[in-house]
Amino acid sequence: MTTPLLSLQGLTKAYPGVVANDQVSFDIGEGEVHALLGENGAGKSTLVKMIYGLVKPDSGSMLLRGQTFAPPEPRAARSDGIAMVFQHFSLFDALNVAENIALGMENPPAMGDLASRIREVSETYGLPLDPYRTVGDLSAGERQRVEIIRCLLQDPKLLIMDEPTSVLTPQEVDILFETLNKLRSEGTSILYISHKLEEIRTLCDHATILRLGKNVGECVPAETSARDMAEMMVGSTLQTPERSGREFGEVALDVSGLSVPSPSEFGTALRNVHMTVRKGEVLGIGGVAGNGQDELLGVLSGEISTAADAIKFNGQAIGKLGPTARRKLGVLTAPEERLGHAAAPDMSLTENALLTGSIREGLESNGFLKWNETKEFAEKIISAFDVRTPGPENAARSLSGGNLQKFVIGREVLQNPDVLVVNQPTWGVDAAAAASIRQAILDLAAKGTAVICISQDLDELMEISDSFAALNEGRLSAPRETTGLTVDEIGLMMGGAHGMEVAHV
């Protein structure tokens, strides 16, 4: 057997209260695409940070082509041929593409030379990119290209990719996979981190599965079913949410001709959005992040006001009403950003329950707060949604992402909304919690609530929604029945591959 490119031996890293990695060992061969699978919090990120020199392991060792490898900082890892594409892009919005790439290189050439090198590499690998564009104006797919090209310019031996496809359309994923296959054929090894099992099955040669910081198994993805891999990740059998066939009632929410500018500088304006949601229907809205999702949620919640009759609830024009007035009517929302938008991080769960529940649950009278009732309401959410916390007096910040998400969704669901709008309800939530959140949404719809679910997780939307529409650059496609929709059709609704035409100009 030949020496592997990188061999990890018993890597352990503990943080106060949690062991992020516990005796993790595996090998990555030359020219191999190796998948690292695991739930959120399984320790994938910590592991790659150790390889990239951002974190020092407590014990254990790494061998790069048989030599001891212990990078003290990312610079050292980069000079040894390790490159990394980050999950949350490590890009600088106000700088241009070439400047961003120069920042990730050890000895960048002069800007002019660098720009022509960027053009050259981007054309070789089919990733068109203009070096002088400002990164803040690029789509998510294009931003990722900046990161990938930054890595490729350094001729890496090992390319680490942390959840690269979470922000891409299906067509963009295909382009990415072609690039990765080309790299593999040139002998570059790739460590591919994801929890999207089908992708791993098509792309990867080998997979290592982490659970709670431990290596719990390895497999050849092409020969293992997605379900088996999922169960290795979770460690128990998965329950798929059930939905009962149901009848839709009359139209609950009617949005027509809705156009609003974005409140933020790098945001997307909504353009002429039409949609209707009937009672008992779940409308899934897909699309790559940054195509108007946040603005759509803002308009529906009442944070952004619009022409009065652009939004009608049971025939009543509500476009000018603020969030509180809409809550009173029964239009409730749960935004994507848990800390800071859906919940106030440093306030207790009780206080957070009060913030959106005070009107519908009658938690205040004449300006005075009813703390006892509020506490009961918070406890009700905690027990109904299995939120793991010592009690409602704990600060929202102290909960893990998944638990807080359950709390935030539960808080709205228990207020018996007539219309519920959720954005990314299972973002960063582990599979079991995600399943229970989805089930709660379906149960709510079964009771006659009209639900709008904005999400970037297509599998999730296919699982729970009755009809599907996609946001692309602020425009919403016409909603279609979910049953019978193919991935290609969805991809086209999402706008196909962003920016592919740009290259030919």
Place this chain on the structure above:
Amino acid sequence: MDLGEINPVLLVASLMVAATPLLLAAIGELVVEKAGVLNLGVEGMMIVGAISGFAISVETGSPWLGFIAAAIGGAVLSLLFVLLTQFALANQVASGLALTLFGLGFSALMGQSYVGIKPPSMGDIHIPLLSDIPVAGPILFQHDPILYVGIAIIAAVWATLKYTRVGLILRAVGENHDAAHALGYKVIKIRIMAILFGGACAGLGGAYISLIRVPQWTEGMTAGVGWIALALVVFASWKPWRVLLGAYLFGGITVLQLNLQAAGVAIPVEYLAMSPYIITILVLVILSADKSSAPASLGRTFHASL
């Protein structure tokens, strides 16, 4: 009222002098803010620079040593800000305000025995030939050396930010400190250097007031220039040449309104006194209407959470 008494050549020449303290303090703060740090202690660092420079040049008889001491004094005071915000991770706004209050009090204490003394004079440079040009000569080429140092710092900061790797890294740290950290740049170290530079520039600006513009020492003699410098950086959209423009505009109107007051123009003194602020802000607001934004990490505390 006799507007004929106002000599345009003297007016323009003295506006450059009036603008220099503001210019020095503002360019220092611009670098600090480009690195993502909001230091509201400019006023405090200026006044400490003013007394350090004044004291050392009186004791040694050398204005040059005085200016060097002023830069060191400003930088040393900014070290306190470094300690609070970069290591103790204290709130930058509160720390900056504390720095100003501390600087004002501390400088008054240091300066008790220097009230009423005249510092050694620096003398103007007379560049041969150039300074003999009519009109342009006295305006541009017959000033003290520090005034030219100020303009040189503006040019150097502009070129560094635009053309060099150091400048790119500095901007990157101010734009997204988490990403800069992930790429392996030393965010804290870069910010400390920027804060020290800002402190040194503010110190120079303060000493320019006490050694050249006024020349004497009185308590609180910076009289809010540090605060104007802070505002100037924002209205100049974090662009070095606009800082120069704004400082000269402000200096010019200050000098002009003093001349108008002396000439007895029939406008109430209060309106004249507020005019530099209003006009400078108006002009810079109009200029900054194009797309320009603050460094994205400005004022945010960086903590390497790994």
